[in-house]
Amino acid sequence: MKRNPLTFASLAILAVLLLCAAAAPQLAPLDPSAQELANRLQPPSSAHWFGTDELGRDVLSRVIFGARISVWIGISVVAISLLVGAAIGSLAGFYGGWLDRLLNLIVINTLMAFPGILLALAFVAFLGPGIGKLILALSLGGWIGYARLVRGEVLKTRERDYVQAARALGVRAGRLMIVHIWPGVVAPVMVQTAIGLAAVILSEATLSFLGLGVPPPTPTWGGMLNDGRAHVFDAPHLIVFPALSVMLVILSFNFLGDALRDRLDPRLRKEFL
Amino acid sequence: MKTLLIAAAEHFAARFLYTAPVVFLVVSLVFFLIHLVPGDPVEQMLGERAQAADIERMRQELGLDQPVLTQYVRYLSRLVRGDLGRSFRFNSPVTQIILTRYPATILLTLASLLVALLLSIPAGVQAAVHRGRWPDGALGFLSLLGLSFPNFALGPLLILVFSVEAGWLPVSGSGSLLHLILPAVTLGTALAAILTRMVRTSVLEELEQDYVRTARAKGLAEPRVRYKHVLRNGLIPVVTLVGLQLGALLSGAMVTETIFSWPGIGRLTLQAINSRDYPLVQGCFLTIAVTYVLVNLVTDLLYSVVDPRIREA
Numbered sequence: 001m002k003r004n005p006l007t008f009a010s011l012a013i014l015a016v017l018l019l020c021a022a023a024a025p026q027l028a029p030l031d032p033s034a035q036e037l038a039n040r041l042q043p044p045s046s047a048h049w050f051g052t053d054e055l056g057r058d059v060l061s062r063v064i065f066g067a068r069i070s071v072w073i074g075i076s077v078v079a080i081s082l083l084v085g086a087a088i089g090s091l092a093g094f095y096g097g098w099l100d101r102l103l104n105l106i107v108i109n110t111l112m113a114f115p116g117i118l119l120a121l122a123f124v125a126f127l128g129p130g131i132g133k134l135i136l137a138l139s140l141g142g143w144i145g146y147a148r149l150v151r152g153e154v155l156k157t158r159e160r161d162y163v164q165a166a167r168a169l170g171v172r173a174g175r176l177m178i179v180h181i182w183p184g185v186v187a188p189v190m191v192q193t194a195i196g197l198a199a200v201i202l203s204e205a206t207l208s209f210l211g212l213g214v215p216p217p218t219p220t221w222g223g224m225l226n227d228g229r230a231h232v233f234d235a236p237h238l239i240v241f242p243a244l245s246v247m248l249v250i251l252s253f254n255f256l257g258d259a260l261r262d263r264l265d266p267r268l269r270k271e272f273l
Numbered sequence: 274m275k276t277l278l279i280a281a282a283e284h285f286a287a288r289f290l291y292t293a294p295v296v297f298l299v300v301s302l303v304f305f306l307i308h309l310v311p312g313d314p315v316e317q318m319l320g321e322r323a324q325a326a327d328i329e330r331m332r333q334e335l336g337l338d339q340p341v342l343t344q345y346v347r348y349l350s351r352l353v354r355g356d357l358g359r360s361f362r363f364n365s366p367v368t369q370i371i372l373t374r375y376p377a378t379i380l381l382t383l384a385s386l387l388v389a390l391l392l393s394i395p396a397g398v399q400a401a402v403h404r405g406r407w408p409d410g411a412l413g414f415l416s417l418l419g420l421s422f423p424n425f426a427l428g429p430l431l432i433l434v435f436s437v438e439a440g441w442l443p444v445s446g447s448g449s450l451l452h453l454i455l456p457a458v459t460l461g462t463a464l465a466a467i468l469t470r471m472v473r474t475s476v477l478e479e480l481e482q483d484y485v486r487t488a489r490a491k492g493l494a495e496p497r498v499r500y501k502h503v504l505r506n507g508l509i510p511v512v513t514l515v516g517l518q519l520g521a522l523l524s525g526a527m528v529t530e531t532i533f534s535w536p537g538i539g540r541l542t543l544q545a546i547n548s549r550d551y552p553l554v555q556g557c558f559l560t561i562a563v564t565y566v567l568v569n570l571v572t573d574l575l576y577s578v579v580d581p582r583i584r585e586a
Contacts, residue, residue, distance in 0.1 A: 110298040113562045115520030121527075122558055125546040126306050202423055206528060209425040210543060222425065229429055229532070232444075236433050243426035251421035 007259040010252035017249055020064045021071035028061035032219050041235040051237040053227065059238065062219035063245055069220050070201045070249070073135055077200045078193055080139040085146025086189070090177055092147070093154030104151065108144050117141075117203045124207060129215040138203055142196065149192050153185040187264035191257055198253030205246050221246050285574055292570045296563060303559045304348050331361075335552070357559070358552035362545070367556035371538060375560065377447065378537030381460065381529065382522050384453050386515065388461030389468055394508075396465075397472025398499055401480060412469065419466030424525055428459040428532035445534040456533040460525050464518050471514050475507040482506075516572020520565040 020027060029049075036056035044051045050059035092100040111119060123137035154177075157163060163180050171180070207213035208222030216223060221242040228238030315332045316323065332338045335358075336347055351358070357367035400412040435455060436444045443452050479485065480503060488498045527539030534540070538557055545553035 109295050110302065113295060113299045113566045114558075115524045115561070115565045118524050118527075118558065118561060121542075121546075122303075122306055125554060126551075198421075205423065206425055209528065210531065212546065225425055225429065232429055232433055233437055236437070239426075239429045239433065243422075243430060246426050247418075247422050250423065251417065254417055254421055 004259060006255050010255035010259070013248050013252040014256065017067050017071060017252075020067035024065050024068045028058075028064045030058040030061045032057060032061040032065045033217050034058070041231060041238075043235070043237055050241045051235065053224070053238055054231060054235075059224070059241055062224060063221070063241055066219045066221045066224060066242070067245070067249075069131075069214055069218060070204060073131065073138070073204045073214075074197045074200045076135045077138040077142050077204075078196050080135070081142030081196065082146050082189070082193065084139070085143035086150050086185075088143065089147035089150030089152075090154055090182075093151040094158060094173065094177060094181070096155075100151070103147070108147060111141060111144055114141070117206055120203060120207065121210075121212060124212045129212065131214055131218075134204065134207065134213055138200055142200065145192060145196065146189065149188055150185055153188060154181055157181045157184045190264065191261045194253055194257040194260055198250045198257070201253075202246070202250055288570060288573055292566060296566055299562045299566060300349070300352060300559060301345075303555055303562065304345055306555065306558070357556035360545075360550055360553040362548045362550040362553065367553050370541070370553065371556055371560055374536060374538045374541045377535060378523070378526050378530070378539060381453070381456055381526055381535055381537055382519065384457035385461035385464065385522055385526075386519075388457045389464035390515075392461070392465040393468035393472055394504070396469045398476055398504065400469065400473040401476035402499065404477060409473075412473075416466040416469040419462045419469075422462065424459050424463065425528045425532065427462060428455070428529060431455050431459060432532075445532075447534075447536055452533075452535075456529050456535050459532065460522060460529045463525070464515075464522060467518060468511060468514065471511055472507065475510050476503055479503045479507045512575060513572060516568060516575070519568045519572075523561055523565060 034057060036052065038056065039048075039052050040054055040056040042048055042052040042056075048058050048060065050063060053059055053062070088103055092103040114122065119141040120134075120137040123140055124134060127133045127137065158181060163176065166176055166180050204213055205220065205222035205225075208220040209226045210222075211226060213222055214220050224242040225239060225246075228235070228242065231238050315328050315335065315337060319328060319331060329338075336344055339347070355368055357371070359365070360367050360370055363370055396412050396416070400409045403409050432444055432455065435442045442455050443449075446452050476499075485498060485503060488502050489495075493502075523539075526537060527542060529535065530537045530540035531543055538560060542554065542557035542561070544550075545557055
């Protein structure tokens, strides 16, 4: 594998992200909820490396704790989406027929009629705020990509000679799926997972920005950006640091997804970074 | 020719028949969303201090005292007449409110699309022509940056640079072309990044074709070869991608309209959610979802007109 410095940089950024998520209380210099109204809207300084917000809270500490929320929600949503999507996609691809038509044409295409985060927005709008409800809302649309991917791969793989041979030898459907078909699905699913994590973190940040994500006072990057908009004239640092955090994480996941794709499936290699 | 027309008509009819049940299911899903609300949606609308008599009156007005199936049938029959109910907050028909806001979202979406095309086509062509050299790498990095920079982060940064620091453009609002620039750039950047990659890939494939070698051998100037011959064929797959991405533009418009206080249906949806105006929320979700389905249908039909292999498939 050709060494790509961007891939290593991405891995480093993601390692920092995971570190923040795992050890936020140890890494954060201050309590993210601690208010110092006398020091509100301070620019970056030696006391507060990222400055303070409108309530005098340390922005660096809030960015670190925001990383924890993003990672926790990202991993939860991807895990649920992957489990549900892989199960549904496997059934649809393996058995085909009316089940495939029902799932693929009707269920998936109906849910995909709600573009972007609209489906998650609809559920959050009606179910109300909360981390658990947010995870559920994001998972409702998240499983579709995995289902379509797994369905496509299972459809391709089930016609292979070795699968047909195993079927002719009387191997049961479950064993056929787990031992013979799923190993071929792992590589594209890993690529999709990396990209999917970026998408979930982005969706969570977007919903928080719109005031429909994790409710305050829990710090989230999207929420910080939304709060910072009111101070774009007098405290632009409130926008810059959360914006850079989101951008670096999304960029890193995209690079990682590209690197995984190049490594695991050279047919899909793209020379364009 | 007649066979071609019949094949096209059959393809169009098949797509319409396929789309109709999806639209019906979308309409039904939007109806049942309101029944997901835990507890009484009317109590949620009117708040904790509402009187029991007011709650009961509102429930009757909205038809929520009827059995779910009756409500569903009534909802479908009103929908066929274009009646999306009455907004609790604005005390006006939802259809009327949406129709006053919808054109602003269409304008923003089209402006964003224009920005994306103006950025991506020359960038993609240059990246393809200079494949493997630094312009290709630089444009590739920029496109990945554009993909990774969310619009809710980009918008405030653009405001900071062009409105606050430079003072060239207004911070928010609508009413002039200047008000449209920052929202269109914010919304169009991610699409520009996606399209640049597609244009590059597509142009690279076309540059390998025999007709390009022929054109060069005939002595045609290189810009003419690239933009008159190569790009015409290279843009065919881009058409499909634009259609598919219009849905992402519609959902992204919600955030962009909020940042810039643009009076479109996206901002209206959020205002309706925050004020728990459920008839208006339903109407907005329905409008956006059905628009997306119809845009996909039109894209698919346009693509089959442009590329006959799709009709014959």
